[in-house]
Amino acid sequence: MAVLAMVGTTVFDGGLLERAMTRTLADQGVGEGSAQFERMLRYAKDTAGMSKLAVFSQLFEDRHRAAAANTFFERSCDELIAEGVIQAVPGAEDAIAWLREAGIMVCLATGFGRHTQNMVLESLGWMGLADLSLCPADAGRGRPYPDMILTAVLALDLDDVRKVAVVGDSCADIQSGLRAGASTVAGVLTGAHGEPALRAAGATAVVQSIRDLPVLLEPRSE
Structure with missing residues (x-):
């Protein structure tokens, strides 16, 4: 996942x-x-x-x-x-499609509330794009706590948290992935924090954007 x-x-x-x-x-x-x-x-x-x-x-x-x-x-x-301010990061839809075609389930997680998250998904035509979407209220606590990741593990019936890859642009994303025990915790450089901060937070890898995720995960996909 x-x-x-x-x-x-x-x-x-x-x-x-x-x-x-x-x-x-x-x-x-x-x-x-x-x-x-x-x-x-x-x-x-x-x-x-x-x-x-x-x-x-x-x-x-x-x-x-x-x-x-x-x-x-x-x-x-x-x-x-x-007003239409939301746009997809270039390559995001293709990366998500690649993940699902490779048999890797996808969860979209946010720090926004559920209503705002749904509005973002609807504005992009992304309702149903991922297997699951979660916000802090769904899990109890948001990042940097691991709750959303662990909730996704339970909801999608995974048997090992080490089969999880976490990808985000902020130090809080990295911290939550590490606390959850994910084996891959990757940072991207399209958002809040730069490579030095993401590395310092403990990212196992840093890539330019979400479009590079298939290259990062391909050796591990089956």
């Missing part, structure tokens, strides 16, 4: 994360351009791949405020997705 991250790995968000975060911080009274705004936006970028509710829980200590911010953020994402 291959567990693939979405935004930054298989999907380009067209600036959705930053734009939705900017709107959300403004709604919470954090002035754009202020030191607090810049600090919070930087944290949101640095924690790419993590559950967005978990991110807001760190930004706003009050859990009710964090929940309100998350709800506003998801609504902003929905509006931006409806």
Whole structure:
């Protein structure tokens, strides 16, 4: 099985994360351009791949405020997705098709909520493209915890987590793969973090993009 991250790995968000975060911080009274705004936006970028509710829980200590911010953020994402900002990373569909033809099941995993994830999939015509799609709420916790990967292992009835490959663009993706015990934990350079950060997080391989995944996994496919 291959567990693939979405935004930054298989999907380009067209600036959705930053734009939705900017709107959300403004709604919470954090002035754009202020030191607090810049600090919070930087944290949101640095924690790419993590559950967005978990991110807001760190930004706003009050859990009710964090929940309100998350709800506003998801609504902003929905509006931006409806504007057509989402695009597939070149080669992503071909890579997923290759995996499935090779008998490797595919799970698309995200830090967004379920509704936003479905909107992304629907906007690309990707409903049904993968064997499974998961968000943090499906598993209990998002990245960097291993919960989504382990949930996919159970849902798709795998008998050995070492048969899993995890691919993502963020350090949180890499950390979750290592914690789950996946044998291949690969970084791609189309999203949040560069090669030095991905290597430092423990990536077993780093490739330019998702289109290179078949070359990476082909020796192991049967």
